[in-house]
Amino acid sequence: DVQMTQSPSTVSASVGDRVTITCRASQGISSWLAWYQLKPGKAPKLLMYQASILHNGAPSRFSGRASGTEFTLTISSLEPDDYATYSCQQYGALPWTFGQGTRVELK
Amino acid sequence: QITLKESGLTLVKPTQTLTLTCTFSGFSLTGSTVGVGWIRQPPGKALEWLGVIYGDNDKRYNASVKTRVTFTKDTSKDQVVLRMTNMGPADTGTYFCAQGTGTYYYWGQGILVTVSS
Secondary structure, eight states, rough: OOEEEEOOOOEEETTOOOEEEEEESSSSTTTOOEEEETTSSSOOOOEEEEETTOTTTTTTTEEEETTTEEEEEEESSGGGGGGEEEEEOSSSSOOEEOOOOOEEEEO | OEEEEEEOOOOEOOTHHHHHHHHEEESOEEEEEEEEEEEEETTTOEEEHHHHHEEOOOOOOOTTTTEEEEEEHHHHHHHHEEEEOOOOGGOOOEEEEEEESEEEEEEEEOOEEEEEO
């Protein structure tokens, strides 16, 4: 299985901060990577797919980048609604696998 | 507007079979390019992809659960059913259904399943 190593596990940030989260794949997955936002008791939301394509309705402050097997999700200016857990998912090789998640918390 | 919702019994005894229903709207589960996936999250752990059923009734299962899980669909009711046999404590977690095949575009809010005697 493709292992997705996500870092950091927690990031403490203030409103307005720039936040970057990284996922590294254990093998090549091309750009078959998605990012999701998770909040307790709510349906997870897709933010990005194919590494850098913003999903309909996702705010433009979110962006994604791929470089080899390293993928990043950046929030350009943190908003109060962005305090959540973020998870990457690869769909380049079955079974699809997820990163461990990054919790963005209030600094 | 695409919505999905999971339903079923939330407390299951060890060795019993879990049956969850995903009821969706806003799309039709027909054809080979449309799918509904099942993903679960044990408490404090990462999401785990369980598998996907396509609109042409093809299925892919994660090897970690392949011998115990079955997906079926009822296109007339816009429903997908997950059955997982021989449930154990490690199967405790929140179970999600989601629309998509690789990328999961829309998700249900999940249902917390507890395995306990």
